[in-house]
Each structure stands twice: as structure tokens, then as C-alpha cells.
Amino acid sequence: MSILESKIPEGPLEEKWSRHKSNIKVVSPANKRKLDIIVVGTGLGGASAAASLGELGYNVKAFCYQDSPRRAHSIAAQGGINAAKNYQNDNDSVFRLFYDTIKGGDYRAREANVYRLAEVSPNIIDQCVAQGVPFGREYGGTLANRSFGGVLVSRTFYARGQTGQQLLIGAYQAMNRQISKGNVTMYSRHEMLDIVKIDGKARGIIARDLVTGEIKRFGAHAVVVATGGYGNVFFLSTNAMGSNGSAAWQCYKKGAFMSNPCFVQIHPTCIPVHGTQQSKLTLMSESLRNDGRVWVPKKKEDVEKLRKGEIKANDIPDEDRDFYLERRYPSYGNLVPRDVASRAAKERCDAGFGVNAEGKAVFLDFKYSIERLGKDVIEARYGNLFQMYEKITDADPYKEPMMIYPAIHYTMGGTWVDYNLMTTVPGLYSIGEANFSDHGANRLGASALMQGLADGYFILPYTIGDYLADEIMTPRIDTSSSEFEEAEKAVTGRIEKLFNIKGSKTVDHFHKKLGNIMWDYVGMSRNAEDLQKAVKQIRELREEFWADVRIPGELNNLNPELEKAGRVADFFDIGELIALDALNRNESCGGHFREESATEEGEAKRDDENFTYVSCWEYKKEGQDPELHKEELVFENVKLTQRSYK
Template sequence: MMLDAKIPSGPLAEKWTKHKFNSKLVNPANKRKYDVIVVGTGLAGASAAASLAELGYNVKAFCFQDSPRRAHSIAAQGGINAAKNYQNDGDSIFRLFYDTIKGGDYRAREANVYRLAEVSVNIIDQCVAQGVPFAREYGGLLANRSFGGAQVSRTFYARGQTGQQLLLGAYSALSRQVANGKVKLYPRTEMLDVVKVDGKARGIITRNLITGAIESHSAHAVLLCTGGYGNVFFLSTNAMGSNVTAAWRAHRKGAYMANPCYTQIHPTCIPVSGDHQSKLTLMSESLRNDGRVWVPATVEIAEKLRKGEISPNDIKEEDRDYYLERKYPSFGNLVPRDVASRNAKYVCDEGRGVNETGEAVFLDFRDAILRDGEDTIRAKYGNLFDMYQQITGDNPYKLPMMIYPAVHYTMGGLWVDYNLMTTIPGLYALGEANFSDHGANRLGASALMQGLADGYFVIPYTIGDYLASTPYDKVPTDHEAFKTAEKEVTDRLNKLLSIKGSKTVDYFHKKLGKIMWDYCGMARTEEGLKKAKKMIQELRADFWKDVKVIGTNEELNQSLEKANRVADFLELGELMIDDALNRNESCGGHFREEYQTPEGEALRDDENFAYVAAWEYTGDNAPEILHKEPLVFENVKLTQRSYK
């Protein structure tokens, strides 16, 4: 199948306007004849469900949590970008577009990114109208802060809880439609398969997480707003429940998976403290404005430190290596996320890590406290310092903080065209679940922007174009296709329950995570990836022979839920490795050690790899087929990043 991104012709700035005009419309009276399923209720899902219901479509919204308000969008801290230019500092739609394309290391579609920048301004208006309490200046107007990868202040924020406030805004709009009877809500319900009729997505199969009931839901279109797959690494900043199952089931049914190897590693997370660790906690990137990153200059000192023989404060100035300041004199501690992360890994690989596990570096505020006083630092970062102390038990005013990179966001996802439709007609992917806007690296404060753009302002237009040419008839849930899919789902759950092996689900998940982190994490090599591919295949085979799932299907069974998700991660992991092996270049969140500049920076190969890698599923344990969507850059010039 040839990939057609359906990008409208014409000048960049007119594409979206033109496309909206050329899209078919559904008459207001006819909208109520269409049913739309929205899976996931994060920023993308809640905003899409609410907006489509407002238009008149009948919406069914699903989430695995106990309430739509729990979706992991809620944990986003920093803010949301928008090209409002309220600060009069030279921002514009084009500049936001340009920064996003460049920040993504030129691996995103121009047309999509431009549209994102274009609708970003509407998002802020919408949220304020909903009563989202953004930060304000004393004059009563909205405040902005600056964020990595941009030279203008365009980030709107609500203290360190922007994601929460935006999600609660979208949740309130969703709740209003539930009250209006236009949205039917299905909490604690997990989607386990897509149902296709005549090649088109016509419904989903779900499992009620309380009763275990397997149910069919029919609709005219299905929207997957199910987030990213960072939990393939076991340890990440994602929520415990975040998973790839919905997207992966769609992939198995024919939706292509694009650029799965693009993973964003966030440099400032609290390090792993032991084997019991279940998740990693992000510390705001803003800490790097005042904290200095260092490790001991020699392995010997680091070893003494790890054994607890000396305290970090005992280490003399000349024995400290402020490696970011040393290697990148102009950007210093403020180099982009990927550079900061990779360098932390290098110094720890050299044996200079500073905690018991050897996987941590210092982020030191000693000099900032000497310079500005403890009160100033407390006013700026007090809540972060408290959070750090709560988790680690160390006082960061007295001892340097310890940080280490952690998996944070996945730029890859289901391949979608300009309309956000996957390669299955009638199946859409929105937000982090799709691949479209961030290229190989996402800029800070852009995830919230994309989720809401897709849900509020893109899908309401593009879905109409599809539905306008779809007949009203509903597919009954006793249709052959639903029955078959239900049986497949039930068989798989029964299989998991019947193995009754000797190893727990977490055993496999942790093993998989370790393989992914070691070989497909911050730095990748051909040799390592090949080794990892084999390891994953073996682990997957072992999983299906020896996993132990307690209990039955007909009850609230968290170990069955987990097993079902981990089974999909075990397949996704291999595809990520394939994708990383295929991409013989380094770009953004994908760093292949073989491809770097003499200074150790990511070396892109625009001639051979300026394309989207979209993978087609061909069957269990069969190699996937690569489809390439060439990326055409007409409005920006491709350059090499440098932060020296």
C-alpha cells in the first residue's frame, strides 16, 4: 500500500484553511445519526469527545482509570506553548512552527506542524473560557514563561500543574456532554481490540475491568487517544497504567506504526533507588537554570562516594568535573534534553556515577545558594526541593541533588495522515498515540499543545469529511466481525490465565525494560540492537510458556490486566529495535553511536533518512514491512544543531 499523507497543496500558511473548506460537511441534523468511539480521556480524548458531542455526534468515551480525570496528561508540569505573541517579543505562528520542526530534528511533517502552530492560539482562548486558571500578571492579563528550544516567551502555565488544569478543563467539557446525554462514559473499561467491517474500523472490543465482561461496541468511527508507550521500558515517568495495548491491537489489525524508536529521555529525574522501584519521578527542567551538573573527576573518588566513605561536600573543587560546562561552554547546563541525558550516561558508564547503583549525577545548588541566598532559591524551587526530600530523604539545600535521565515521552506512534486517520479507514489516532508533530524530539510544553489541538480543533473538521461519505447504518454487535473479535480477545485472556507458569508478570516486564533501556535507550549500536532483538524474542517465548497470572477473568484482576499489556509491550519492543536498526543515522531521541560528529553530536543523514518509517504488521513473529513516507521540506532549511 502506498502511503498517502493527504497533505493539501498550496502555500504552507493556507493549507489548513483550504483543507477545511474542501472537507465535506455533515448536516447538523444528520450528525446524530453517527456514533463515534473515543478511547482514552486524556487531553486529546476528552477534548475530542467533548467537541464531537457538542457538534451533535453520539460519543462513547472509554478509559481504564476510575474516572476520565485521571488520565496521565494530568501529570504534565511545565506548560503549553501558543503563538499568541502577548509578550511582543517576536513570536509568530511561523516561528512556533519553525522551532518545533527544528527541535524535532527535521523529522516531522511541515504541514502538520504548521497547523499545530496555527491552532495553538485558539487553544488558550478555549481553555480560558472554560475557567482554566492560568498564571496571570498583576494587571490581570496572562503570564508567559520561556522554555527550552525557543528564544521567545510563549509558554502559558498554571504553576507546576498545567497539565492538571488543562485536563480538568477538558474533563469539565466532557462532563457537560455526559450530562447532556451526548457522551456515554465507560470508566474502568479497557479496549482490547479494533473491529473491522469491510476494511473499515467499525467498533471495539472492551473488557470491563470490574466484572471481566467482554463487550462489543459499534460505531461509525473510532478514535484512539491512548497516549504513549514509554512503559515498554518498565521504568519511566509514565503512569503505571499507561500502555500500548489499544494502539498495538490496532497495529495488528492493519494500522501502521511510525517511527517507534523515537523516545524522549528526560535528563532531570530522581534516580532509581533499588529493585523495588516502580516508576520514576520527573523534576522540572527549570532546575538546570541554577543547578550545576557534576560528577567526581576520577573513578576512585566516585567509588569512595558510592561506598559512603566520603560525603559529596568533602570533594574539593578541583576534583569535581562540571562536564556539561566543560564540553559545552556556551550552553553549559542548559543544553537540550537529549544532550544532557546522553552525557550523564557517558560519565556513569565511565564509572563516575555518584549513588549506590552508579547511575546518578549531581545537580548542585551550593553555588546558587551562596550567590543568591537560600531564601531566593527556596522561593524559586521550594516545592521541587520538598518533593525531592520527600522521595529521597535527602535535604537538597545541604547536599547536592542526585539526578538521572528517564524515559518520558514517545514521539513515535500510529501513522496518521493529515486528517489524523491511520491506515485503517475510520480509525483515527490523536495526541501522543500518533506520530505526527514532534519528529524525532519533542520540545517542552508542546505535548499539551498537540493533544488539545488534535482534539479541539483538528478532528472535529476532519472526521466530518470521512463520515459525510459513510452510510448511516449501524453494524449490530452480533455481527460476525464482532463475534470473531470477541472470541480472539477471550481466547487470548484464557491463554494467559491457563499458562500457570512460574514467573510473575512483573518479572517479564522488568526484564524487557532492562533490555530496552540498555540497548534501545539513550545510545544505541547496531551490535547491541541485534543482541537485544534476540533477547526480546527469547523473553517473549518464555513469557507465553511460563508466565503466572493469578485469578480468573470474571473479576477485578490487576495481574491479568498487566499480563495482557506486557504481552503487547513484548511485541512492540522488538519493533522499536527493528526501527532503530533501520535508521542508520542519529536524530533527536534516536542516537546511534556509529553516527556522530567528531564532537560526539547526533549526525543526521538527510539524504537517506528524511522519511517517516511506517511499519506494517504481517503476523506473529513475522518481520514487519517498512513503508517510507518521504519528508519534504519546502519552508525550512535543514541545519545541524550545535550547542558548543
């Protein structure tokens, strides 16, 4: 017997989900009214789940740390959302989307979950259209599509460069409708700080009202965590400033296993870091690689002159430009998957060909497509992205190439869930980026939005019923119980402990240092020695943090520094687990590159014999190493091959 019961249904791949749906239990409308569900986070996963569960008649309490649920970071997704509609008649299908996702993830995701994701993807588009999401259209009135990296069909639906925004507004509006009906109660500017378990089951949360500082108790029959990823461990990332891993981390400390934490996606096209005072990195959509060519100079002397400002990119003739993606990967060229493109940029910069003063940038050049298609076409396709680039860098990408560099973007790893999206804690669910389930070791472009909405609209509302059907006799959860009392006390104790350190250094000081350790030793290229170094340094820094951090302001007032301190305290622990997981996985796959496991040409080399599993970490207690469990991955429908984009 194992706690890791994945509950993957029997039967052929394409029948698993429908068979499962007919076998799971259903709660009657009269009983739904008596059941409370807490949803933490209101991005695509959380908002779509809260809305759908509210429509079904459950009592939903939704929480977000932002001032409005509409601000969740799903809003920043630019390029699009995939769906196996085959509207283009290009031989797309559910199986093809499933296969691309499994292959793109470097064969480290569950077949059954990924197939289900592809299977419900067409419903998402229908739902969003019905809600009034203004997708791009053809002149005939039908929906338009574009292409994304790592695939050979055109299946990405989009709303200009603001697809995440429009899908989130759709889900937010659906949730607003339920708020107006009284089925969903919204708690904005509230941050979940702990999960409360009674008799082993998730029964509520402890949250801090960020405006008053009040610590509050909320009970429910089930808790859904939809709080996104932990990319901000690295300090600089494309995540929002407030994005954090704390809710998921509290779940981990209460018994929910954490899976594949080392699978972190580094996006190849971000605006490079400038100086040392930067707080945030900005993404430039992957769609730009459709029309932009990536290059660095061939000659070192040109690099030197560029860095000194003696020449500009346009002064370098074509024959002296190294289009290294086209050179290394002739068949996919500039459209190789994200992990491959990022590593290739790092390789060139490490070899001394980086084109900005810091030596950490490559060119993304639109000159060739402007010559071929005209400026108007490029402007229609990417106008808003070019404007954003110009506002940030003061350089005009119509006239000179963009400078880009990889940056932390998305975390494929996350809380372990079974086929029902339930964690190892009964009654505790994890959806969207917060869970580990669908993207393996590398996520394909335009698939994050698909997963968040698939989980929230079409999967969780069914699977949660299977658990809640056995809870209909459980009365409303009494938050005056000793379990809530203790959880609240622990939360208050931790906040006071942090606040009373009254040390000499700011929270950001520590966060930046942690980010540097992570980026240098647990970043795009990893090896055992560096990873051990990282673990050691993180532990030392964490000790220093708990002895010397300074938190100004008051406990019982709006206090952003106090909020940050709690999140950074958890980032130390998460960073340590990422390093431990990376150390354990002595193979290269997807976004995880171990120098010890590479081909002669320096490409990632998987080790299927020893690592075809999901790592599942169980928290023991403070100061003790976590225990590793393994969920073996079984592939019955695809053949494992070494990925090649050459």
C-alpha cells in the same frame, strides 16, 4: 499509488490549514445526531476530543481503564504548555514556534502538521482560560510565561508545577458537561482490547469491563485512539503504572501502520533508580534546569569517596567540579534539549563519574542560584518539586544538590496518520502522543500538552467530519455481526490462553526482564550488534512468557494481574518493533543515537541523504517480519542543518 497518502494540502505553508478547512466536507447538525464516535483514552487528547465532538452533536462513547477519566497520565505533566502568543513582545511567532519544533525534532517531522500545531496553539490558551484553568498571572492580571529548553523566547504558559493537571481538569470538566447533557457516555474501568473492522473500515471496539471481567462490544461510525505512548515497554519509566501501548498495538495488527517506533524520549532529570525493587521513576521538571547547574566530580577519588559516603557533594570545591554541560555546550549550557542532556549524563556515568552507589546519577545543584537569588525565590519557583524530591529521597535539595539520572519519558513514534489524523485504516483516528506526527525524533519541553489539546479541540473535530460526511447513510452499527462475533471470540481466546498457562513466574518478572533488555540494548545509545541481540533476546523471553507466566485470581472479577499480562504480552511485540526500527535507522537523530553515526566529538550525526523519511511498519502476520514503507519528508520552508547547541 501508495497507501501512505499523507493528504498534505497544496499551497503555501501558512495557508494549508485554512485552505484545507474550506475544502473538507461538513456534516449537518441533524446528521451528527445519527453518528456514533468511540474515543479511547481520556487524557488531554481524548478528553478534549470527546468534549468537542459531543458539543458538535455527535454521539460519543469514551473509554478509559482508570476509575475516572480525570486520572489519565496527562495529569502528571508539570512544566507548561507552549503557545505562539508573543505576549512577551520577544519576537515570537507561529513561524518561530514551528521552526523550533521542527529543529528540536531533528528534522524528522512533517512541516505541514507542525505548522498547523503552531498555528492553533494560541487558540488553546484562549480556550483553557475560558474554561477556568488557573494559569499563572502577572500582578496586572495578564497571563505569565516561562522559558523552556531548546528555545530563545518565553512562550510557556503554566499553572505552578501542575500544568498538565489543570489542563486535564479543564478538558475533563468540558467532557463532564457533555456527559450531563447525554452527548458523551463515559465507560470508566474499561479497557479496549481490539478494534473491529467491517468492509475495511473501523466500526467499533471490543472492551473488557475491568470490574466484572465481561467482554463487551461497542459499535461506532468512527474510532479515535488517544491512548498515549508505549514508554512502559522499558518497565521503568515516568509513565503511569497502567500506561500501555495495547490499544495502538491492536490497531497496528488490524492494518494501521506504526511509524518511527524507535523515537523514544529519555528525560534527563529524573530521580535515579535505587536498588532492584523499584516499580516507577519520578520526573523532576525540565524547568529546574533554568536555575540548577549539572555537574559531576572531576576526580575519580572524589567519586569513590562520595559512593562510600565519606564525603558529601558540598565538600567538593568548585574547581574540582565538572559542569560538563557548560563545558561542552557553552551557548545553551544547562538548557540544551533533552536528548543532548541525557546522552551527556550517560557519557559521564559510563566514564565512571556517576555519584550514587550505583554509579548512575549526576548532581543538579541549586546552591549557585540560591546564593544569587535567595532561597525564597527558588522556593517560589520550585517549592512543590523540592517537596516531592524530599519526600521520595529524604534529602533536602535546598541544602545539598539533587541527584538525577535520565529515564524513559515520552514516545515520539506512534501510529501513522495522514493530515486528517486518520490512520491507514479508514475511520480509525489517532491523536496526541499515540500518533507519530508532530515531534519528529525529539520533543521539546511543554509541547506534548500543546499537541494533545490541538488535536482534540481544534483539528480532529474538523477533519473527522470529512470522513463522516460520507457515512450519514450508514445506520447504527449492528454489533451482532459476524465481524464483532469473531473479534470477541479472538479476545476471549487470548485472555483464556494467557490465564490458562498457569506457569511459575509473575507478569512483573517478565516485564522487568524485558525492561532490562530494552534499556541495555535499545536505550540511550544503540548499535547494530546490540540491537540484533535485543531482537533475539526479546523473542526468547516472549516464548518463555507464553509458556510460563502465572496469572492468579479470576477471569470474571477485578484482576490487575490479568490486565498487566495482556499489556506486557503486547510490550514484547512493541519492544521488538522498536529494536527493528532502530536497526533500520542507521543514523543518529534526536533521541535515537546510533554509535555508528557520530561526529568525531561524539555528537549525533544525521544522515539526511538516506534517512529523511518516516518509517512506516506494516503488520504481516504472527511470526513474520513486518514490512517497511517510507514516507519521504519534504522540507520546503526550512533548511536542514546539523543541530548545534555549542
